[in-house]
Amino acid sequence: MTRENIEQGWALALMLCESRAAIEDRVHAIEHLSLTIPRRTRHMTSGLRIADDGDAWLVDANFAMFETLAGAQTVCFAAGPLP
């Protein structure tokens, strides 16, 4: 979810996967169906936080994702969570 939506109390997420099957659909779409420009990506995580939530775990982490299109400068594609 974006910071804007969280602060506004809006439930919309950029991606909502409510099951493992939904995640598999996402992966399949990205790997087999999407048309993308060739690029390199680097995904960094830090500050991993794991909390007990009964029969599940709540996992949170800081992240930054960079992408580099061939012939172009590296840009920060996404970062979070914001402080």
Added chain:
Amino acid sequence: MNGHGGMPDDFAREDHNLQRLSVTTRHGAIFVSEAMEMESLEDYLGPKMLVLFDRVFDGRPLARARRLSPAHSGKLEADVREHQGSLSRQPAARVSGDFRPCSAPTTRRAPRWIPPAATARSSRGAAGDRAASSATEEMASFREKLELHDPRLLDIVKEFPDSATVVMQTIWPNLIVQQQANTLATRQIVPVGPEAFDLVWTFFGYDDDDEAMRARRLRHANLMGPAGFVSLDDSEVMDLAQRGIHCDESGQALVEMGGRGTEDHDHIVTETRSARSTAITARRWAYDFVDRLAASLRDRGRFTRAPPNCSTKARSRSGLRSSRRTAATKR
């Protein structure tokens, strides 16, 4: 201060008010224009478009998402109006059968300077209606047997009197009202320069939605937005098209999709074929890009095999990456 400085004595604040704008509301939607003298919203839309606007616009805001697209804003407006995106690349539409090339878009000729409003509609096929047809046989990406692991993404509940499951209504070049499955939203295009624009989705639902419908709308929002199954490829293709146009700055690029008229049609076969126009533009850039990349890497002695993320086939033909081919190369 103390009688010194400040505005001239003859300065009249009332002569320097904020710019007055023309405001029109309909069913809670607020339209603002700098043009003080213009036809009414109802006259502008006309009876056909008005029905489609009233069809969905009776809701409350749910959430908003935003993305930046590296292309001239006109590309998205044309992309939606021609409905080419669904045919050429949208995975969810191909999987679900939501899109049928023989469904009916409606367009309306615009008066004078006002950009044309237009609508593209399609309906979900019946269970056996997803088979390849003469209209889909030339779609390289059409796959009859593709199924979702989690079918709830397309668990569509009929909520409008008609049978349309996709209605994209371009009100102005910068405003699109969309219904895809049970997700409802407006798309607002905000140009941020000649080569980029912000695309702001405002998703909404209705006050009388129950929890199941609210959850369904949020789930169906996976189709749209910055990471939407349907819209994910859009910015990539528009980026490629923009680069394709840029590779020959002394020339011109012209695409006359569907001819020169704006009359109604009961099919979108033309758009099926015109989808290739975008692909051709993109491919043009990709040819140039991959050739230059490969030459550069060879010159530096840093690459003796295929460039990263490009299979041999993709490199030699178009430079556009299919992840399946990439995965096969890795294996």
